[in-house]
Amino acid sequence: MTSILRIIGQRVALGALTLWIVSIIIFAGIQLLPGDIATEILGQSATPETVAAFRKSLGLDLPVHLRYLRWLGGILHGNFGTALASGRDIGELIAPRLFNTLFLALSAAIISVPLALLGGIVAAINRNTFIDRAINVVTLSSISFPEFFVAYILILIFAVHAGVLPSLSDVDSTTSFVDRLTAIALPALTLAVVVLAHMMRMTRTSIVNLLGNQYIETARLKGLSEWRVLVRHALPNAWGPIATVVVLNMAYLITGVVVVEVVFVYPGLGQLIVDSVQKRDIPVVQACSLIFAATYVLLNLTADVLSIVTNPRLMHPK
Template identity: 85%
Template structure:
């Protein structure tokens, strides 16, 4: 147990270091973007004195390292600053958008994870048969299509022709659960199609590898059915790599929603960052980028910890 805690502590420290480095990259990348934000906000007709006063009000007259320390100190205290476009606190803008993005990711996960596990198990159980080949063809095809193409195809089929789902995902704080589920159905299906193939193929690969082990052959010689061998002996040992790929795909569901939210005009964090880039609202772009990075690092850290905890060699050392 001590070795596990030591490894987990190292992973947590590495995750914190990674997030700090990412914050440096985000801040530096935003600062070195071409163009002057003061001129963009005030217009070309603004006088040099007005531009200088506006830059001073934003703290742009300070050295770069002081600006970074001021921004990082505010973030650590939960203060992301103020949006330039409307003067609202960035935390107030991000909170409902982050909830919408998390809700969309959870719905997509509830659709994709069970289907991926079931499809991977069936493909492994009937490997090298027509069922296995059909599943492989479907998964490879879904991997090949980009998100926007899948989204537009689903809009064409389910919204335009069938008319059973809305093409635009318009939700707000007053939207009820059933209406919200109806609104996120198409973007959730789009995300599910994209991540389903990765999880399904990983599940199949892990189980097929384990089915060739000697203890599986021993269980079969005892007269156990193939499904019982699979569920009781193969699947528990395959949980570590499966859990790893599931968590990593959940990270993609949350951080890779920018294109999907833009397609369906879904009011999530991805749509907020797209709107902020168009408005040159740099503080909001920085905050959204950091939230995405923190979410991705946290879920990658969770995947590492799950792999460690579910490793029998660490849990039961000789």
């Protein structure tokens, strides 16, 4: 237990260091954007005195390192600042958008994870058969298509021709749970199709690698059915890499929703960051980027810890 806690502590410290480096990159990248923020917001007709006063109110007259320390200190105290476009507190602006993104990612995971596990198990049991090859063709095809292409195909089928699902995912705080599920059906299905193939192929590969082991052959010689051998002997040893790839795809579902949210005009964090970039609302862009980075680092940390806990050999590297 002590070694596990030590390893988790090391991974947490490494994740915190990674996030700090990412925060520097985000801040520096925003500062290197062409043009002057104050002039962009006030317009070309603003007088130099007005621009200077506005820059001072935003803290843009301070050196870069002081602006970064002020921004980082505010975030550590839970203060993301104020949005330039609306004047609202960024935390209050982001909270409902973050909930919408998490709800969409969770819905896509509920669709994709069971299908990936089932498809991977079926492909592993029927390896080198027509079923296995058909599943491989489907998964490779879904990996090859970008998200926006899958989204437009689903819109064409289910919204335009069938007319059973809405093409725009318009939700707010007053939307009921059933209406919310209906509204996010197409974007959730799009994300599920995108991540399904990777998880399914990893599940198949992990199980196939285990089916050739001696203890699996011993279980078969005892007269156990193939499904019982798979469930009781193969799957428990395959959960490590499967859980890792599932968590990594969850990270993608949350941080990779920008394109899908823009296509379906879904009011999530991805749509917010795109709108903020168009409005040159720099504080909101920085906050959204850092939240995406923190989510990705946290889920990658979770995947790393899961791989170590489920495989004791990784606890004693040589």
